[in-house]
Amino acid sequence: MQNFSKLLLIIFTESFRTHQMDNKEDLNENQQEDKNDDHTSHILKRISECKKTQEKIKPILNEEFKPALRGRIHQIAFYKTIVFIFFYLGVSYYYYMFKLGIMIHLLSQLALYGISSAYHTIKWKTERMRRFFQRLDHTSIFLLISGTQTSVFITLLPEVKRSIIFLITTWSITIFGIGKIFLFTNIVEFVDVLIYIVHGLAVIPFFKLLKQVLRPLDWVLFIMGGAFYIVGGIVFGLHYPNPIPTIFGYHEVFHVLTVLAEMCFMIPMCVRYIKALK
Structure with a gap:
């Protein structure tokens, strides 16, 4: 026990x-x-x-x-566009001849040059704000392409029903592009460049319509404008050439090409408008 x-x-x-x-x-x-x-x-x-x-x-x-001239080229173009808009409104009021297509073109230019120059010249305090305006900057490229194409078609082909199909096409691409920029932010920017190029080339199936109204000089200028856009997109995507990185880099080359492209598309419509005033 x-x-x-x-x-x-x-x-x-x-x-x-x-x-x-x-x-x-x-x-x-x-x-x-x-x-x-x-x-x-x-x-x-x-x-x-x-x-x-x-x-x-x-x-x-x-x-x-940033290169010293970053954003300055588009800033100059922005002020030039404002002056041109007031001049156009004055002429159209005086002669009682207002062309919606020309105004659409000018407003799309104003949007791109204004947003681009603001994005590239303002010293952003936060990365979030910088990224937001960067997306707006890329969005304005789609608006400019559609605005340019719309102005050409409604100015030169105002009564052609098939031009409506093209307008639906170009603005659908713009909506798709804007959605991609804001919703799929992790996709590389080079994809945006490819969409820009496709957007610009979307006019090719409608060449038969334009052939009815375009003159030889119009064709030369439009082809040059398209070439400037495509080359500019390639420069933007490759970051090359980059002539003087501290002053005038690859992005400045891209901006110069976009301004030249817009001039090529604007000249034929201005010539038509001036001739109509006589």
């Missing part, structure tokens, strides 16, 4: 010691988990701080490495 009592005492003692050790191990594990949690929280906090720092620094770095 005494031996049995000792046995029970030993079993109880061992059980108690084992229980204490288990509790100690659990405590150590909990402490270790707490330490791990604290370490994880610390890492996440540092990552968040790094992201905030990066967001503050990136606009500064972007400003530091």
Whole structure:
């Protein structure tokens, strides 16, 4: 009986010691988990701080490495377009001859040059604002392409029913492009360039319509304008050539080509308008 009592005492003692050790191990594990949690929280906090720092620094770095003429070409074109719009409104009022197509073209130019010059010349305080205006900048390219194509078709082919099909096509591409820019931000920008080129070439199936009204000089200017756009898109996508990176880089080459392209498309309509005034 005494031996049995000792046995029970030993079993109880061992059980108690084992229980204490288990509790100690659990405590150590909990402490270790707490330490791990604290370490994880610390890492996440540092990552968040790094992201905030990066967001503050990136606009500064972007400003530091911008060529001196970044955005200035489109800024000049923006002011030129404003002057041209007022001049056109004055002439159309004086002669009682207002062409919607020309106004659409001018407004689409104004949108692109205004947004582009603002995006490239303003010193953005946060990366989020810079990225937002960058998307607006890319969006305005679609608006300009559709605005240009719309102005050509409704000015030169106002009563042709098939031109309506083209207008639906070009603005559908614009809506698709804008959706891509704002909804699928992780897709590389070169995809935007491909869509721009496809957008510009969407007019090819409708050449038969244009053939009825275009003159030789019109064809030359329109083909030159399309070529300027395509080459500009390639320059933008490849970041080449980059003549003087600190003053006049690849982006400035792209901007010059877009301005030249717009002039090529604008001249035929202005010539038609001036002749109609006589």
